[in-house]
Amino acid sequence: MEPKRLRIGSRESLLAVAQTRLVIEQLKANYPELSFELVTLKTTGDKILNKTLDKIGGKGLFVKELDQALLDGRIDMAVHSMKDLPMEISDDLPVAAVPKRGDPRDVLVLPSSGDFEEFGQVIGSSSARRVLQARRLFPEAEFQSIRGNIHTRLRKLDKGQYSALIMAAAGLKRAGLEDRISRFFSAEEMLPAAGQGTLCVQVRKDFDRSFFSCIHDRETELVTEAERGFVRALDGGCSSPIAAYAEITGSDLCLTGLYYNAADNTGRKMSITGKAQDAGELGWCLAEQIQE
Template identity: 50%
Template sequence: MKLKVGSRMSRLAIRQAELIIEELQTVNPALECELVTMKTTGDRILNKTLDKIGGKGLFMKELEAALQEGKIDLAVHSLKDMPMEETKEYPILAFSEREDPRDVLVLPKGVEKWDVKKPVGCSSLRRKIQLHAMYPELEITSIRGNVLTRLEKLDKGEFGALVLAAAGLKRLGLENRISRYFEVTEILPSAGQGVLAVQGKKSLKSITDGIDHKESRWISVAERSFVRRLNGGCSSPVAAYGEIRNGICTLRGLYYNEGTGFFKVGQQSLPKEEMADVQNAVRIGMDLAEKLKNEETEK
């Protein structure tokens, strides 16, 4: 059997698709895969922030069209770039094992000390809010483009530092560029950060089942449920991160109301075995969202 696997054209997106293809062929040795790349609307419009042009769902637009037209059979996405609502026709068939979910600080090449007087390049409101909470005097400037483009701008002196996702740098073999890791208690990650999602028709689920990481699925469903309940999209300042330790799943969530300035991080826990029920995974996210909304109301 041969499958066409779709990806964005960036070096990171291609590497992520290659990782999924390698896993698919490991569990399905007779499977042939062809990588099909395409430039998306989100890749083409770089002079505006994502929230001004429709959100990160623009990174999926062409890939979903290719699925509908039969040009590809599967699409590989960074889960954090996907809208919170899945399409019924092309659901997420598999969630990869999570790579390092943390955000990191990257300095210009050859620079060892962070010059906080220079602007920091940062692409999301989620990061900006949390960075300002840590460093109130910091100047933060929006930056667009793929990881390599951003690093090039940094090294040319346009910024004093960048804040990026550790997962992307590690997958590109650029871990050596990381100057500092921000723990999840300092900067809460975007829902799904570090997870790859495989999208396609339900008829292909038997092929993707072997690469579907169950704990990653449970946690991702909970994180996305939290964001969805707060009506947050992938460009929203809402953040969520779940982890399973000692048989307990703990979900942390960040709620920010742009209108009132209310900013709160809270958490909710559930035994690991209960997370296997998708309804429970959804519920823990919804319950935490309601808890934080109620705290603002009671304030």
């Protein structure tokens, strides 16, 4: 029998807290007899803001402190953005649930007083994946790195340090900032990162995962499995310009992958379609095809 009070861990950023509260509200609706305590922690990735992630150890830095809190028993579960999770997940801390995916698209954000037709030439993004694809859309633009939480980035934009930003639609929507979106990029224009828009709940291995069946979304699980399988097969971390996006139609899953070879500065984009139940295998197959 589960305890009457469950402690849910989150990064302390406003966006991370907003996303964790979404999961808490879903759990409360299904378990009104339980109470849920939000526990926030500052992660290494949140502390070091003057360097790009690939220079300080990758996206795992956004989950390390929460992993330790789980192992220590200070929290009972942790809510993460799926794209922050390392590709290799410890058997001791499995992902117990993935709620229904949010908007996976990337978006263009202009200064609060901006006009899309008149925005300048400096676009902020710390994602090699976004920059490499955006160069085709904005060949005259200069791209500069930007770090910080969502509100910090918007403040820098509005102060004139950048002419525009490329960000994730889901984060802006969940933070109540959808009105800042100037343009949505289709998946054809800018293929999203694997797992973009998806949240996940991580627990200790002894936690009864059936507890989360009420919020788990099978379709989201399958597309995430395909996307992360593709990236994992290419040994891609946060510094690797790799993108993957899967969609399910009926019983079929279509996975599109994008892989940039830094050695010769070439990009390859391919798709594969198969049975949704074979999601993970499709990711590996596409990776092999794109490498060939």
